[in-house]
Amino acid sequence: MAIALAPAxxxxxxxxxxxxFGWRSNFVLLPETLVKPDRHALRPGRIFGGYYTLLRDGxxxxxxxxxxxxxxxLFATIAEFPFLFIERLGVPTDQYxxxxxxIALDFFLxxxxxxxxxxxxxxxxxxxxxxxxxxxxxxxxxxxWRRVGTMPPPVRSPSPPAxxxxxxxxx
Numbered sequence: 001m002a003i004a005l006a007p008a009x010x011x012x013x014x015x016x017x018x019x020x021f022g023w024r025s026n027f028v029l030l031p032e033t034l035v036k037p038d039r040h041a042l043r044p045g046r047i048f049g050g051y052y053t054l055l056r057d058g059x060x061x062x063x064x065x066x067x068x069x070x071x072x073x074l075f076a077t078i079a080e081f082p083f084l085f086i087e088r089l090g091v092p093t094d095q096y097x098x099x100x101x102x103i104a105l106d107f108f109l110x111x112x113x114x115x116x117x118x119x120x121x122x123x124x125x126x127x128x129x130x131x132x133x134x135x136x137x138x139x140x141x142x143x144x145w146r147r148v149g150t151m152p153p154p155v156r157s158p159s160p161p162a163x164x165x166x167x168x169x170x171x
Contacts, residue, residue, distance in 0.1 A: 008104030012097030019094040066127070070134060078103065 017025045040046060054060060078100070085091040085099055114126055 008101040008108070010097075011100040015094045015097040019092075063127075066131070070131075 014026050017029060021029075054064075081100065081103075082096060086093055086096050091099060114130075117126060
């Protein structure tokens with residue numbers, strides 16, 4: 001769940017830093033976190049050996065493929081949002097982080113729900129339910145956008161009913 005909170009806080013803080021101190025301030029105030037480098041990590045034998053082990057593990061590759069496709073779509077959307085919201089829709093740079101935070105909040109709440117269900121529901125059933133919700137999210141989102149117009153609902157109105165039409169509210 002912490003992995004969902006950090007992306008929510010980062011754009012909010014980063015947007016304000018960009019406006020107040022310029023974009024370079026992010027590199028000064030948020031330094032590198034690697035404490036001690038591993039000198040052997042980039043040896044080809046070690047790298048290829050690790051890949052070989054993982055590629056032979058069928059269940060791992062199945063779950064990895066599913067998560068890669070799901071998160072790839074999510075990150076493609078997240079990568080496009082700053083251009084859409086800031087450049088095309090005119091959201092101020094220091095305010096964009098709050099729009100992004102709604103995505104991270106949805107991710108956090110979904111992670112919390114799955115965490116609670118994990119002890120009671122088989123993981124394969126949780127995965128199947130998540131995939132079904134993900135498949136249903138696209139037509140639901142398109143129906144919401146058709147109903148309210150071409151502008152994404154959180155931009156038209158930051159109210160909870162409008163946010164119910166956001167992509168991750170359905171996922």
